[in-house]
Amino acid sequence: LRVTDADTIDLVRMVLVGQVNRNIVSAVNVHGALAVGLSGEDANLITATRRDPSLGFVGDVEVVHPVIVEQLLAQGLIPVVATIGSDPAGQAFNINADTAAGALAAALGAEKLVFLTDVSGVRSDPEDPDSLVHRATVEDIDGLVAAGSATGGMVPKLEASARAVRAGVGRAHILDGRAPHALLLEIFTDEGVGTMIGPS
DSSP: OOOBBHHHHHHHHIIIIIHHHHHHHHHHTTTTEEEEEEETTTTEEEEEESSOOGSSSSSEEEETTTTHHHHHHHTTOOEEEEOOEOOOOOOEEEHHHOOOOOOOHHHHSEEEEEEESSSSOOSSSSSSSBBBBOOHHHHHHHHHHHHTTOTTTTHHHHHHHHHHHHOSEEEEEEEEEEEEEEEHHHHSSSSSSSSEEEOO
């Protein structure tokens, strides 16, 4: 986990909300869709709590209030959410993006949660690219995490996927976002190109 001290949280907010979010919104808009940039602080979208005082201003999602996102979607707009949440007193917290995405998908009752990453999906052996797990249940995912088969940034993706599916999201997918047409191939082919996680 990254420690986020008092000075750093302001920098994190500026970069995630003012730079990264704006760049993504601009890229979406250039390609013909209409995107709107938000932060989890906007309209109390993500209420957060401090994870551990030793980590500073790193937070966990307490509750998601998806009204602003639902309103934007109803107008045909694409919300782009920077993963900064705040507590009831207005204190900002840096939230893991995978965790926030899973919580938002669950709050929206989404059909799918998709993570685009830099590996082909979940591997039963993290070092073996040929050990891709194409389909898994949430119980399978729990087992992979418990066995240590998932490492690094894959762990929060798997945990967020399992929580989201348990909360009613239809399926979660983990794909290599660098692969051409990865999303189309995952959704519209029988085998897919990544990992699909579903209920038991």
